[in-house]
Amino acid sequence: MAIASWWGESLLGAGTDRHPWAISRTEESRSELRSAVAALARAFGDHGMGEGSTVLLRMRPSLTYVRVLLALWSRGVQVLLVDFRSTAAEYEPLVELLRPQYVIDSDGHAGPATGFEEEVAFRVGSRPSGVPAASDACLVQFSSGSTGRPKVIGRTPESLLAELDRHAALPELPGAGDRLVVLNSLVHTMGLVSGVLSALRQGATVVVPPLPTPSEILRAARETEAMAIYGVPAHFELLTRTTEAPPLPALRLAVTGGERLPVEVYEEFHRRYAVPLSQVYGVTETGLLAAGLHGPRPPVLGATVPGVETRIVGQELCVRLDRSPYPLDDQPDRYVDGWLRTFDRFAVNDATGELSILGRLDSLVTIGGLKVDLAEVESVLRAHPAVAETVVLHHEVIEAYVGGEAAPEASELIAWCRERLSPVKAPKRFFVARALPRNRTGKLVRDRIALRSAL
Structure with missing residues (x-):
């Protein structure tokens, strides 16, 4: 046509x-x-x-x-x-x-x-x-x-x-x-x-x-x-x-x-x-x-x-x-x-x-022979009353990027996850900011390099 x-x-x-x-x-x-x-x-x-x-x-x-x-x-x-x-x-x-x-x-x-x-x-x-x-x-x-x-x-x-x-x-x-x-x-x-x-x-x-x-x-x-x-x-x-x-x-x-x-x-x-x-x-x-x-x-x-x-x-x-x-x-x-x-x-x-x-296909990762759905980890973190948004990625270990006007300290997030997730699912690294970067359509950025450079 x-x-x-x-x-x-x-x-x-x-x-x-x-x-x-x-x-x-x-x-x-x-x-x-x-x-x-x-x-x-x-x-x-x-x-x-x-x-x-x-x-x-x-x-x-x-x-x-x-x-x-x-x-x-x-x-x-x-x-x-x-x-x-x-x-x-x-x-x-x-x-x-x-x-x-x-x-x-x-x-x-x-x-x-x-x-x-x-x-x-x-x-x-x-x-x-x-x-x-x-x-x-x-x-x-x-x-x-x-x-x-x-x-x-x-x-x-x-x-x-x-x-x-x-x-x-x-x-x-x-x-x-x-x-x-x-x-x-x-x-x-x-x-x-x-x-x-x-x-x-x-x-x-x-x-x-x-x-x-x-x-x-x-x-x-x-x-x-x-x-x-x-x-x-x-x-x-x-x-x-x-x-x-x-x-x-x-x-x-x-x-x-x-x-x-x-x-x-x-x-x-x-x-x-x-x-x-x-x-x-x-x-x-x-x-x-x-x-x-x-x-x-x-x-x-x-x-x-x-x-x-x-x-x-x-x-x-x-x-x-x-x-x-x-x-x-x-x-x-x-x-x-x-x-x-x-x-x-x-x-x-x-x-x-x-x-x-x-979730995304790449949100399902294998750690220690066990399947971990990173979307589940994100849901647990978003349930925290002070967390407004989060992105969870896997790079050698599970990393959590957390945003919120009054986002808690990493130590509080660690305790929160340990109470609600098995050890293999709990993030090992936390990065906290008031807001996480988004792309032009309003989606949260999920590229690790872009996230790290913006925080």
Whole structure:
């Protein structure tokens, strides 16, 4: 399927002209979005961008960013999507590796993110050494890199449309006329596909708070009468810490993904807002794979969504794909004989088909001939009242990285673990900080070198 032929009918064709597609500080209607996209597409054509061109896109989260992305797709461009917060050390190797013909970059990358903007200025630069697309992927993304170097992943129009079909098959998700607050990064799969693209296709409205603070999130949800909030566990944990929880009578759904949901966050959010947190699961390579939209208590996730074929091999979830999602063909251990390995462990309830998250495949280690699940050790540590977050790794011995505003001394943590874990499971090294580093999608970093350098 040509890139230029799928985006308009599938994404911008839904909804009435006056219906808002996005609300931040102001509203933008679908007709305004269509006009802006058409104008940008003409300008990009004047730069020579067309079917099969490659463009590296790195822009601040904004309405401008979404318009630019859609305009590039309307020209048949392959978009290489890079997080605007990438440092030069992260960004420049990608340019050398992927060799885009053009780079579109916005101003103001220094410092922490300041929130969502409506208009941002951007630059268009051509690269004579760049090369056209070598695959039919319309979108090239990068995995979160929470466990090491990010993977280069290509999504075709067919892949994206199949994922949007999976969203449309779930009646609990926002539909025509609904409004959803999106807190996820719009560069990564949940924010971009589950949030923006799905809303466009279904005729729903995306609500993006100008600032990602609890007060702004709750204000936006209340004033727009949003029926859903999408985020990661860290967002919902913030919402459980507010001094007051205003009533949100229109809220029917709260969806989290990206990493395991702590039970205490699930319970406190439900208590405060009278809506259970629903977990979804997916990977960048395929997008949405499983969802528990009735809000089952963690670690139960829910069943796989319609339209995907999965199997569990030795607790690892694998997904059937017709082709490798890796355009560089550099992941031979992840795509094997038509199956994508997720490297995530699940248990399945044979009676209901529901999946329960067990942890990463690499969280199961052998020590002294005995199997130790590092996810269990993390659960024990998180049960400590002064521990807000933790990462447990195995490097010669079990190491625990613990975060919390008033995190206890290592000696107290040692005593805590000895009372609750067998000696082989108890961490031998503790590293304590007020907060542990997270990547750009909000996931805790699980790379040992990155953790040690950040503490």
